[in-house]
Amino acid sequence: MSRTVIVSHSHPNLRYGGGEVAAYRQFEHLLALGQDVYFVGSTIGPEDSAKFFGASQQIISFGPRDFCLRGRGMDSFTMEHAQVQDEDWIFEFLLALQGDIYHFHHFWNIGAGTIRRLRAALPQAKFICTLHELTAICANHGQMVKRSGELCYASTEVACAACVARPPIDFVLRKTRMLDMLALFDHLLSPSEFLRLRFEDWGIAAGRIAVIENGLDHPQTLAPETEAQLLAKSGRFAFFGQATPTKGLDVLIRAAALIEAQDDAPAIPLSIEIHGVDRDSFARMWPDLEIPACVHFRGRYRPQDCVTIMRGYGWIIIPSVWWENSPVVIQEARAAGTPMIASDIGGMAEKTEGWGVQFRVADPAALASAILSVHGDPQALADHKSRISAPLDLSGFATEWAEACAIAFTEQQEKPHIGRRKRA
Known part of the structure; x- marks a missing residue:
C-alpha cells in the first residue's frame, strides 16, 4: 500500500489554525479509509517548544502515526534553519518514514533545506505542496500588508525593500530561492482562485497550480426554521x-x-x-x-x-x-x-x-x-x-486531491515502520 506523509508547520492539538486543521482533517480521513498515512506537525519556534517539550525532548507522539516535532525557530526570510543540526533532525525523521507521497501543507518550521534534501534522497516519491498563504511571495509574515498597514497588491524588490528594510537584491535572491524550492514539488495546490492568481502573477507558470477547496465534513441536511x-x-x-x-x-x-x-x-x-x-x-x-x-x-x-x-x-x-x-x-x-x-x-x-x-x-x-x-x-x-451551498466534504476533497495529483493507492509490499537511519 502506498504510504502518504502529511507534513504541517504546526499541530492542531497545540495551535488551531486553518492550514494545520486542513492538513489534520486530511490525515484523519485517509486513516479512517485504512490508508497507510502519517501526520507530522511542529511547534512554532522556541517559545512553544519550551512550553510543550522537556529539555532534551525532540518529539511528541499523539498516536502511532501522529507526531509533533520540536520547532526551534528558523529564518523567515530565507526559510532556513539557523542551526544545521535542527534541519538534520527533521530531515532524518521525515526520511525514516519512507513515504511514497509527501504532502506539505506549509514549509515554515520545516525549512526549504529540509525539502531540498528530502527530494534528493527520495527521487521516486511524489511531492505535493498546498499553498495556504503568501509566505513565499511576501517576507512580511506572508500577509502582503505593508508595515504602514496598507494592503500590498504586488511584490517588487524595491517595494519590498522599503517595507522590510533590506536591500532590493535580497528580494531578488529570495524570489529565486522560493521559486526553486516550489519547483521541487510535483504538484502545487491552492484552496482558492485568488491565491492561485497571486502566485501566477508572481512567477508560477499558469496551469501549475490546481485549485481544491479544503475538505470539511458536515451534516447533510439542516432543519427548517420558523x-x-x-x-x-x-x-x-x-x-x-x-x-x-x-x-x-x-x-x-x-x-x-x-x-x-x-x-x-x-x-x-x-x-x-x-x-x-x-x-x-x-x-x-x-x-x-x-x-x-x-x-x-x-x-x-x-x-x-x-x-x-x-x-x-x-x-x-x-x-x-x-x-x-x-x-x-x-x-x-x-x-x-x-x-x-x-x-x-x-x-x-x-x-x-x-x-x-x-x-x-x-x-x-x-x-x-x-x-x-x-x-x-x-x-x-x-x-x-x-443561497448557501455546503462546503466540499472530506470524501470529495480526497477524490479531487487524488485526481489532481494523479495518485492511485495501489497494493505494495508493506514498508518497515519508522526507525532511525544514517543521514543521506
Whole structure:
C-alpha cells in the first residue's frame, strides 16, 4: 500500500489554525479509509517548544502515526534553519518514514533545506505542496500588508525593500530561492482562485497550480426554521477567531460603537458575541478601545463545537484586514447554514460571493452599515441562507486531491515502520 506523509508547520492539538486543521482533517480521513498515512506537525519556534517539550525532548507522539516535532525557530526570510543540526533532525525523521507521497501543507518550521534534501534522497516519491498563504511571495509574515498597514497588491524588490528594510537584491535572491524550492514539488495546490492568481502573477507558470477547496465534513441536511426563529437570529451576530491585529476584531468593535452611538434604538436588540477571544486578551491588544454594551466575549471554544455554535446566530462576521486565502471559519459557516458579513478582499470575497454581505475592508463605518442592512430582517436572513451551498466534504476533497495529483493507492509490499537511519 502506498504510504502518504502529511507534513504541517504546526499541530492542531497545540495551535488551531486553518492550514494545520486542513492538513489534520486530511490525515484523519485517509486513516479512517485504512490508508497507510502519517501526520507530522511542529511547534512554532522556541517559545512553544519550551512550553510543550522537556529539555532534551525532540518529539511528541499523539498516536502511532501522529507526531509533533520540536520547532526551534528558523529564518523567515530565507526559510532556513539557523542551526544545521535542527534541519538534520527533521530531515532524518521525515526520511525514516519512507513515504511514497509527501504532502506539505506549509514549509515554515520545516525549512526549504529540509525539502531540498528530502527530494534528493527520495527521487521516486511524489511531492505535493498546498499553498495556504503568501509566505513565499511576501517576507512580511506572508500577509502582503505593508508595515504602514496598507494592503500590498504586488511584490517588487524595491517595494519590498522599503517595507522590510533590506536591500532590493535580497528580494531578488529570495524570489529565486522560493521559486526553486516550489519547483521541487510535483504538484502545487491552492484552496482558492485568488491565491492561485497571486502566485501566477508572481512567477508560477499558469496551469501549475490546481485549485481544491479544503475538505470539511458536515451534516447533510439542516432543519427548517420558523419565521420567529429567523427574527430572533436576525439580531444575533458573532465573530470566531483570534485577537491578532490582522483579524480585524478592532474594526468590528469600532463598528459596534458606531451603531450603539445612534439615537434610534433598534426594535430587535443587537448582540455581537466574540468567540475565541476573552475580554482581557482583547484589552491587551487594544487597551484604548472601549467595548460597547452590545458586545459580549465568550472566550475559547472547542473546534469540533464550532459549527453547532454558529447555528445559533443569524450572521457570522469576518472582518480580517489582510488577504485571507480560504479561512476555515467560512467553511464552518457554510456547514452551519449561517450567512456571513465579510471584508471585500482576497479569499473572503471569493468564498462568500452570492451568499454573504461584503463591506469595504478595514472600514468600521462600512461594517456598521452592513450589519444594519440585515439586522432585524428575517426575510434577508432567509434569502441569504437559501443561497448557501455546503462546503466540499472530506470524501470529495480526497477524490479531487487524488485526481489532481494523479495518485492511485495501489497494493505494495508493506514498508518497515519508522526507525532511525544514517543521514543521506
